Amino acid sequence: MVKTRTLRQTKKADSAGFTLLELLVVLTIVALSAYLIAPHFQGRKGKSDIVFLTAEMQSQLSLARSISISKNKPVTFSLDVKSRSFNIDGNLPTAISENIDIELLVGTSSEQYTDIGKITFYPDGTSTGGKITLSKETHKQVIEIHWINGQIKHVQT
Numbered sequence: 001m002v003k004t005r006t007l008r009q010t011k012k013a014d015s016a017g018f019t020l021l022e023l024l025v026v027l028t029i030v031a032l033s034a035y036l037i038a039p040h041f042q043g044r045k046g047k048s049d050i051v052f053l054t055a056e057m058q059s060q061l062s063l064a065r066s067i068s069i070s071k072n073k074p075v076t077f078s079l080d081v082k083s084r085s086f087n088i089d090g091n092l093p094t095a096i097s098e099n100i101d102i103e104l105l106v107g108t109s110s111e112q113y114t115d116i117g118k119i120t121f122y123p124d125g126t127s128t129g130g131k132i133t134l135s136k137e138t139h140k141q142v143i144e145i146h147w148i149n150g151q152i153k154h155v156q157t
Contacts, residue, residue, distance in 0.1 A: 050100060050134055054141040054154065057086060057094075057132065061119070061145060061152045064088045068121040075121050079104055079132065082115035103133035107147055125150045 061077055067088070068075040079086045081102055085093035096102065104117040107128040119130045129147025133140065142155040 049097060050136045050139050050141050053096065053100060054134055054143060057134075058143055058152055058154055060086065060088055060094070061143065064119075065121040065125070065127070065150050065152065068123055069125060072123045074123070077119045077121070079117045079119075080115060081117065099136060101135045103135075104130065105132075106130040119145055121150050 064075045064077045076089055077086065078088075078090075079102070080093070081104060083093075084096040084098065084102070086096070087093040106117045106119060107130060117130065119128055121127045127145055127147055127150040130145045132143045132145075134143075135141070144153045144155055145151070146153070
């Protein structure tokens with residue numbers, strides 16, 4: 001006689017999902033990971049603010065230079081340190097956050113001792129030149145405007 005075995009199909013209740021213990025272990029690992037990684041991202045907000053502002057300011061400077069060349073007339077980029085804003089030839093100003101420090105160095109100007117620094121671009125591509133330094137906490141961004149060729153350069157610091 002040959003013995004045969006039949007497999008009994010049983011329904012196990014514990015194989016239908018995750019146990020409470022498994023869920024707690026996973027949640028603990030996720031929480032621990034977040035706790036350890038979070039401090040690395042705290043300084044990023046300050047850096048992103050200043051990087052965005054630098055890009056916006058550099059874009060406006062490039063636009064002023066392009067308008068000057070295309071329309072064959074001088075165009076002025078103004079940076080008002082007191083009211084914390086910048087614009088091109090009196091257009092709608094762009095605000096600068098209170099927690100970003102501004103340093104401005106411009107070429108000689110007839111408007112000495114004012115809170116407004118101006119960089120003028122001329123139709124031949126030249127400019128009055130200048131240097132704008134933006135800083136926040138430990139982050140620093142510098143934009144240089146060359147007076148001979150009007151080139152706008154972001155300097156890594």
